[in-house]
Amino acid sequence: xxxxxxxxxxxxxxxxxxxxxxxxxxxxxATRKLADLLGPVGAAQAVRRGDVAEDVAAETSARxxxxxxxxxxxxxxxxxxxxxxxxxxxxxxxxxxCFALTDRKDLAPPLALWVRGxxxxxxLTDRAVAxxxxxxxxxxxxxxxxxxxxxxxxxxxxxVSGAAIGIxxxxxxxxxxxxxPTIAVLACGLDRAYPTSHAGLIERIARQGLVVSEYPPGxxxxxxxxxxxxxxxxxxxxxxxxVEAALRSGAQRTASDARxxxxxxxxxxxxxxxxxxxxxxxxxxxxxxxxxxxxxxxxATGRLGVELAQEPVREGRDTDALDEVQARVHDxxxxxxxxxxxxxxxxxxxxxxxxxxxxxxxxxRGLAEFHEGRxxxxxxxRRQAQERSARRR
Amino acid sequence: xxxxxxxxxxxxxxxxxxxxxxxxxxxxxATRKLADLLGPVGAAQAVRRGDVAEDVAAETSARxxxxxxxxxxxxxxxxxxxxxxxxxxxxxxxxxxCFALTDRKDLAPPLALWVRGxxxxxxLTDRAVAxxxxxxxxxxxxxxxxxxxxxxxxxxxxxVSGAAIGIxxxxxxxxxxxxxPTIAVLACGLDRAYPTSHAGLIERIARQGLVVSEYPPGxxxxxxxxxxxxxxxxxxxxxxxxVEAALRSGAQRTASDARxxxxxxxxxxxxxxxxxxxxxxxxxxxxxxxxxxxxxxxxATGRLGVELAQEPVREGRDTDALDEVQARVHDxxxxxxxxxxxxxxxxxxxxxxxxxxxxxxxxxRGLAEFHEGRxxxxxxxRRQAQERSARRR
Numbered sequence: 001x002x003x004x005x006x007x008x009x010x011x012x013x014x015x016x017x018x019x020x021x022x023x024x025x026x027x028x029x030a031t032r033k034l035a036d037l038l039g040p041v042g043a044a045q046a047v048r049r050g051d052v053a054e055d056v057a058a059e060t061s062a063r064x065x066x067x068x069x070x071x072x073x074x075x076x077x078x079x080x081x082x083x084x085x086x087x088x089x090x091x092x093x094x095x096x097x098c099f100a101l102t103d104r105k106d107l108a109p110p111l112a113l114w115v116r117g118x119x120x121x122x123x124l125t126d127r128a129v130a131x132x133x134x135x136x137x138x139x140x141x142x143x144x145x146x147x148x149x150x151x152x153x154x155x156x157x158x159x160v161s162g163a164a165i166g167i168x169x170x171x172x173x174x175x176x177x178x179x180x181p182t183i184a185v186l187a188c189g190l191d192r193a194y195p196t197s198h199a200g201l202i203e204r205i206a207r208q209g210l211v212v213s214e215y216p217p218g219x220x221x222x223x224x225x226x227x228x229x230x231x232x233x234x235x236x237x238x239x240x241x242x243v244e245a246a247l248r249s250g251a252q253r254t255a256s257d258a259r260x261x262x263x264x265x266x267x268x269x270x271x272x273x274x275x276x277x278x279x280x281x282x283x284x285x286x287x288x289x290x291x292x293x294x295x296x297x298x299x300a301t302g303r304l305g306v307e308l309a310q311e312p313v314r315e316g317r318d319t320d321a322l323d324e325v326q327a328r329v330h331d332x333x334x335x336x337x338x339x340x341x342x343x344x345x346x347x348x349x350x351x352x353x354x355x356x357x358x359x360x361x362x363x364x365r366g367l368a369e370f371h372e373g374r375x376x377x378x379x380x381x382r383r384q385a386q387e388r389s390a391r392r393r
Numbered sequence: 394x395x396x397x398x399x400x401x402x403x404x405x406x407x408x409x410x411x412x413x414x415x416x417x418x419x420x421x422x423a424t425r426k427l428a429d430l431l432g433p434v435g436a437a438q439a440v441r442r443g444d445v446a447e448d449v450a451a452e453t454s455a456r457x458x459x460x461x462x463x464x465x466x467x468x469x470x471x472x473x474x475x476x477x478x479x480x481x482x483x484x485x486x487x488x489x490x491c492f493a494l495t496d497r498k499d500l501a502p503p504l505a506l507w508v509r510g511x512x513x514x515x516x517l518t519d520r521a522v523a524x525x526x527x528x529x530x531x532x533x534x535x536x537x538x539x540x541x542x543x544x545x546x547x548x549x550x551x552x553v554s555g556a557a558i559g560i561x562x563x564x565x566x567x568x569x570x571x572x573x574p575t576i577a578v579l580a581c582g583l584d585r586a587y588p589t590s591h592a593g594l595i596e597r598i599a600r601q602g603l604v605v606s607e608y609p610p611g612x613x614x615x616x617x618x619x620x621x622x623x624x625x626x627x628x629x630x631x632x633x634x635x636v637e638a639a640l641r642s643g644a645q646r647t648a649s650d651a652r653x654x655x656x657x658x659x660x661x662x663x664x665x666x667x668x669x670x671x672x673x674x675x676x677x678x679x680x681x682x683x684x685x686x687x688x689x690x691x692x693a694t695g696r697l698g699v700e701l702a703q704e705p706v707r708e709g710r711d712t713d714a715l716d717e718v719q720a721r722v723h724d725x726x727x728x729x730x731x732x733x734x735x736x737x738x739x740x741x742x743x744x745x746x747x748x749x750x751x752x753x754x755x756x757x758r759g760l761a762e763f764h765e766g767r768x769x770x771x772x773x774x775r776r777q778a779q780e781r782s783a784r785r786r
Contacts, residue, residue, distance in 0.1 A: 025721070025742030058747070062738040106717070140664055222724035224717070269662030269674060271533055272685035281662060284683045292665035292674050324499070324617070328418070331615035345455040349418030354451070 016044035017112040029108035030055035075217035081116035119210035130237035133167025141244035146174030151294025153180025181209035188221035239264030239301035245279030338374035409437035410505040422501035423448035468610035474509035512603035523630035526560025534637035539567030544687025546573020574602035581614035632657030632694035638672030731767035
């Protein structure tokens with residue numbers, strides 16, 4: 001019933017986890033702990049019998065009677081999905097190690113994950129960045145998300161997001177357009193496409209990357225499931241980039257999860273006049289890293305020292321290389337007249353010997369010319385002075 | 394010759410400093426030190442005689458012969474300016490204490506300042522913020538600078554800038570429009586208006602605030618003088634806000650001066666697609682504080698604890714106050730149907746007793762209604778669910 005990739009895992013383990021995943025609404029920290037303690041098969045038996053401690057009973061008593069394992073596995077297979085369990089080599093063991101960093105009960109690791117698509121999850125999350133943000137995104141926000149995601153894909157990073165409209169969708173699309181894999185983590189069963197307007201996008205992600213959910217087939221996207229889902233987006237990635245977020249938003253919840261899980265939190269700035277960027281600015285003020293380019297993201301999340309961002313290219317001028325004295329003498333040269341050294345010394349406020357030596361250097365650089373006992377700017381120097389003057393005015 | 398305010402200072406001191414200020418092109422750290430050591434009168438005599446150490450001679454030898462004190466004081470008086478000296482109670486002693494924090498020779502305090510306008514400099518700089526930025530500003534940048542400056546003026550902060558076109562001019566105008574004082578620090582003599590297109594603006598600043606320069610009347614705005622001038626803008630303020638700056642820009646020089654002088658460095662973000670904001674983003678990445686509102690600026694520069702920024706107002710929903718269990722039960726209530734507790738318990742994945750208690754709380758808050766053995770959302774809850782659903786799609 002499960003796909004070939006999971007064939008290494010005993011069927012009873014897959015069935016036990018499928019049962020537990022439906023019996024306990026995520027996050028289910030007590031049930032997860034029980035599975036760690038007794039193993040999934042023993043834990044499933046104990047839950048079925050109701051022979052569990054109070055905390056596990058609180059998570060499982062409402063649904064432990066319904067055994068829908070066969071139906072769930074069949075429905076998953078029907079839409080090309082399989083259940084990925086922690087016992088599988090494809091399980092993202094390393095990214096999920098971040099769950100050990102927090103005591104917050106709502107940040108428990110999942111019991112298993114329903115997955116759909118060709119991507120081996122462990123490989124895809126070896127170099128992954130989460131990109132999240134406002135549903136009510138602006139054109140600026142979606143443009144920026146798509147550009148950054150394309151840049152990340154080009155740098156062989158997997159873009160992880162939530163398939164929502166707005167920033168999420170733009171991030172997935174940007175990654176796909178650059179030929180990169182991308183992971184969508186849904187808050188409903190994989191047999192549903194939510195939001196419905198993104199059915200085509202989710203289909204493409206399932207072909208080129210991976211669609212992931214904790215929720216069994218048929219589960220509806222209830223509000224709290226979006227919040228619970230957000231922890232998986234953060235945990236599957238080395239860092240989370242927030243591209244546009246209002247002051248109160250689900251993206252900020254993902255950001256707080258990312259911070260709590262010890263991954264790198266980043267935010268993209270925007271106009272201070274845009275409410276859609278206000279949450280990003282608040283995050284940066286609270287310590288999130290401001291990022292503007294994909295290289296800055298990979299520098300923060302990539303392997304240390306390997307992926308340092310290139311310094312942005314700065315336009316240079318010939319006069320930039322001058323030291324302070326040379327610059328003062330160059331400034332003292334009038335744009336359209338020649339002067340002797342005594343005049344230039346007073347104008348620059350420097351001794352004549354200092355001025356003479358600076359003028360020789362300026363001549364060598366083609367910035368000053370000597371004619372009949374007087375110095376003047378060279379043609380090149382004159383043009384630059386005019387440009388500067390035009391900029392100042 | 395000097396204005397009434399400086400009458401407390403002996404005329405020979407004012408004359409000695411006027412002489413030194415022209416003899417030594419700023420910054421003149423050695424000459425400034427000599428004046429501290431011998432007093433301005435003794436230092437002026439020594440410089441006139443050429444009886445000085447090599448470092449002072451390097452700063453003064455070219456111009457020490459020209460005595461233009463009478464002409465300078467007359468020219469200043471003719472344009473309504475006076476020479477403010479460190480011996481005057483109006484001297485910004487406290488702001489300039491920041492110069493002691495650095496060993497950088499180019500960050501020497503001024504020997505004196507030419508000032509024009511009604512503002513007592515020490516009072517005006519008691520609560521002052523520098524606002525600087527690109528000449529080639531965008532409409533977004535000038536709008537934001539003017540808004541922030543008006544907000545600062547309303548908070549009784551003096552806005553200090555350089556009277557350049559672009560961000561500087563917008564900052565001065567915003568402060569003036571809000572009825573606040575503002576200080577323009579020029580890189581030329583006060584008898585000149587530079588840039589010429591800002592002659593009217595500089596005139597208004599001289600009426601409502603203060604125009605300041607280290608340079609004697611007649612001095613032209615040479616390139617290096619802009620850089621040297623920038624240190625005064627930073628030093629006269631408790632903090633410097635950069636609003637739009639390209640990657641290489643004079644504003645970044647002011648920022649580096651502000652950092653070196655130990656004042657608060659702030660920058661305003663903008664679109665990552667705008668080259669005019671790239672310098673601001675780089676500054677924030679290097680540790681400058683991101684600011685979006687005047688309150689955030691005064692919080693960073695104002696007296697500790699007195700001027701904390703108000704938390705931005707967040708739009709609230711009734712369901713925000715629910716705890717996690719209540720929110721899950723509320724989510725489980727279908728938008729347009731009534732269900733019994735057993736159904737809701739399975740849907741929410743919670744025990745029936747927990748669900749019952751949550752429903753009672755939801756009813757108390759007007760979010761759920763009980764009819765004939767079944768629960769449903771109240772009208773208010775239904776409306777909010779529809780709004781959320783519309784936002785998600």
